[in-house]
Amino acid sequence: MQSRGVIIIGGGVGGLCAAIALRQAGLEVAVYERAESYRALGAGLSLWPNAMRAFELLGVAREVAGAGVEWRETVMHRWDGKVLSRLAVDTLCRDLGQPTVGLLRAELHQVLLRALGPDVVHLGAACTGFHVGNDRVRVTFADGRQVEGDCLVGADGLHSVVRQQLFPEVRARYKGRTSWRGVVSVTSPVLPEGSQFELYGPGGARVGIYHMGRGPEGTWRMYWFLMAPAPAGGRDAEGGHREAVLSHVRGWAEPVESLIRSTPESAILRTDIHDLEPLPHWGDGPVTLLGDAAHAMVTDLAQGACQAIEDALVLAKHLRADSDKVRALRTYESRRRPRTAYVSELSLKAGSLRYLRPPLARWARDLLMQALPRSVALNTLRSVVSHDFLA
Numbered sequence: 487m488q489s490r491g492v493i494i495i496g497g498g499v500g501g502l503c504a505a506i507a508l509r510q511a512g513l514e515v516a517v518y519e520r521a522e523s524y525r526a527l528g529a530g531l532s533l534w535p536n537a538m539r540a541f542e543l544l545g546v547a548r549e550v551a552g553a554g555v556e557w558r559e560t561v562m563h564r565w566d567g568k569v570l571s572r573l574a575v576d577t578l579c580r581d582l583g584q585p586t587v588g589l590l591r592a593e594l595h596q597v598l599l600r601a602l603g604p605d606v607v608h609l610g611a612a613c614t615g616f617h618v619g620n621d622r623v624r625v626t627f628a629d630g631r632q633v634e635g636d637c638l639v640g641a642d643g644l645h646s647v648v649r650q651q652l653f654p655e656v657r658a659r660y661k662g663r664t665s666w667r668g669v670v671s672v673t674s675p676v677l678p679e680g681s682q683f684e685l686y687g688p689g690g691a692r693v694g695i696y697h698m699g700r701g702p703e704g705t706w707r708m709y710w711f712l713m714a715p716a717p718a719g720g721r722d723a724e725g726g727h728r729e730a731v732l733s734h735v736r737g738w739a740e741p742v743e744s745l746i747r748s749t750p751e752s753a754i755l756r757t758d759i760h761d762l763e764p765l766p767h768w769g770d771g772p773v774t775l776l777g778d779a780a781h782a783m784v785t786d787l788a789q790g791a792c793q794a795i796e797d798a799l800v801l802a803k804h805l806r807a808d809s810d811k812v813r814a815l816r817t818y819e820s821r822r823r824p825r826t827a828y829v830s831e832l833s834l835k836a837g838s839l840r841y842l843r844p845p846l847a848r849w850a851r852d853l854l855m856q857a858l859p860r861s862v863a864l865n866t867l868r869s870v871v872s873h874d875f876l877a
């Protein structure tokens with residue numbers, strides 16, 4: 487049986503960042519990822535100044551910024567194009583000395599994999615469980631393989647196998663809506679570069695359109711999402727993602743319909759939106775959790791991945807500082823639980839007015855958005871992204 491220092495289950499954003507941070511801290515680390523390969527899925531990410539600061543400490547900020555687009559402004563609209571409010575993202579970034587970057591998730595994975603180098607990430611390794619004995623942890627995989635290590639970090643996402651073994655009673659909460667996401671290359675930029683475009687419409691639907699930088703042969707890559715109420719576990723008919731999206735946005739202001747129509751069916755992903763109620767514990771003995779496995783949150787502040795990246799730095803800080811690994815894991819958890827519970831709660835609040843269905847409630851929300859000083863939303867965001875997570 488192979489013996490490892492820190493075993494990380496899950497090679498998503500959180501697991502890969504944790505591996506880089508732990509290696510920087512001088513620890514031996516191995517990542518086990520269920521997928522056979524990293525595929526270019528149709529999804530983008532906003533990485534706010536807190537994540538960019540973490541990337542700076544991981545030594546990859548330049549590569550991350552170079553792979554994406556720096557965002558300057560979000561403009562919020564009613565479905566028919568009427569402007570409701572603007573968020574001056576560039577003001578926030580200038581004050582904090584860090585950009586906000588939008589990039590494709592697949593490109594972020596490639597930056598992180600390059601930083602790790604070969605032999606750290608093991609693909610096609612689906613963890614099925616673990617066993618703790620004599621202060622060591624033994625992990626078992628679906629193909630019968632076993633590895634042993636000093637610590638186990640479950641960075642295996644919303645439906646974490648590691649969390650299910652630690653806390654079998656915990657269930658992810660479905661938030662009553664689903665997301666469709668797509669990436670498409672277009673020949674004209676559609677929006678000013680650095681601008682994000684959001685629209686709120688009938689039926690509780692919300693659309694976002696974002697620049698993701700230059701594509702091949704002079705094209706522009708655009709990322710869009712639709713959030714809309716739907717029953718849990720709903721599915722589109724085969725080949726029917728685009729029609730399902732269009733059924734929510736017919737007649738909305740351009741470029742919504744034209745972008746969706748030009749997105750290949752295979753470039754559209756559908757994902758139900760869940761979160762986790764803040765957990766009272768994240769671990770036991772030499773086992774802990776990180777990222778969505780510990781604190782999946784709704785997407786309304788775009789902080790899920792940003793918080794996983796913060797987790798990675800804080801975990802490495804405490805494992806470096808304390809030779810008692812179990813104590814270091816508990817210290818990491820005690821630092822991260824209040825912070826992520828706060829951001830998760832604020833994300834729920836940020837979403838509470840976004841998916842309103844009754845026309846009167848939407849009308850009142852739209853009036854409020856126009857009347858509210860723009861500094862209110864900016865200051866809420868500032869309270870999240872300016873936090874010194876390593877203090």
Ligand SMILES: Cc1cc2nc3c(=O)[nH]c(=O)nc-3n(C[C@H](O)[C@H](O)[C@H](O)COP(=O)(O)OP(=O)(O)OC[C@H]3O[C@@H](n4cnc5c(N)ncnc54)[C@H](O)[C@@H]3O)c2cc1C
Nearest residue numbers: 496498499500520532613642643777778788789790791792
């Ligand atoms: C629609 C949508 C939009 C979002 N937008 C943003 C945004 O703009 N900004 C932001 O910060 N966050 C955003 N998020 C949240 C973000 O995607 C997550 O918070 C982030 O991906 C969490 O990273 P993670 O590494 O913890 O988990 P994941 O990214 O889910 O990675 C977990 C990894 O573990 C692997 N795995 C799972 N089970 C096993 C197993 N048994 N064995 C081995 N490997 C396993 C999976 O294959 C996966 O690679 C968004 C989420 C959604 C749904």
